[in-house]
Amino acid sequence: MDIHVLRAISREINEELAGARITRIIQPDRRTLLITCVSIRRETCRLVLSADPSHSRIHLTDENPQAPSVPADFCRVLRNHLIGARISRIATGERERAVQITIEKNERSNKPGWYALMAEIRGRGRKII
Numbered sequence: 001m002d003i004h005v006l007r008a009i010s011r012e013i014n015e016e017l018a019g020a021r022i023t024r025i026i027q028p029d030r031r032t033l034l035i036t037c038v039s040i041r042r043e044t045c046r047l048v049l050s051a052d053p054s055h056s057r058i059h060l061t062d063e064n065p066q067a068p069s070v071p072a073d074f075c076r077v078l079r080n081h082l083i084g085a086r087i088s089r090i091a092t093g094e095r096e097r098a099v100q101i102t103i104e105k106n107e108r109s110n111k112p113g114w115y116a117l118m119a120e121i122r123g124r125g126r127k128i129i
Contacts, residue, residue: 001056001122007092009058010099014090016060017045022082022103026067027075033128034065037087049099049119051126058099058121081105081115088114097122 001009020037023044027033032050039045046064050057071079085105092099098120107113119128 003092003095003097003122006058006097006099006122010090010092013047013058013060017047017087017090020045020087022085022087025075025078025082026065027072028065028068030072031126031128033075033078034061035082036064049117049121049128051119051121051128053126056121056126058119078117082117085115 017037017039019040022035022037024036025033026036029052031052032048035047035049037045037047046061048057048059048061082103082105085103087101088104089102090099091102098118101117101119103115103117105113105115117128120126
């Protein structure tokens with residue numbers, strides 16, 4: 001997948017998920033996240049982010065895999081901070097190999113908090129941070 005394809009995919013996913021509320025996050029394996037959201041049209045959408053070296057990808061899916069009985073530490077941290085938050089934007093930079101998901105969540109003080117979930121799915125250093 002080249003940079004132009006990655007940018008086109010992120011634009012399409014952004015059109016679908018901008019404004020969606022995150023309702024569930026699971027980590028089916030060490031390098032994959034599945035984020036379930038409710039879109040502004042009240043449709044359930046599932047976003048897959050995978051940094052697997054042989055099958056790295058980002059896409060929407062209808063599948064709803066079983067969550068592991070004990071979530072990984074990274075997944076617990078994401079759940080703690082992102083459940084109930086809204087996806088503001090999904091984009092790829094001009095020459096970037098990563099997709100940035102910008103997420104907004106109102107904190108207890110009613111001030112908006114911003115988070116960025118980065119999925120680098122090209123190149124040797126594939127990771128989700």
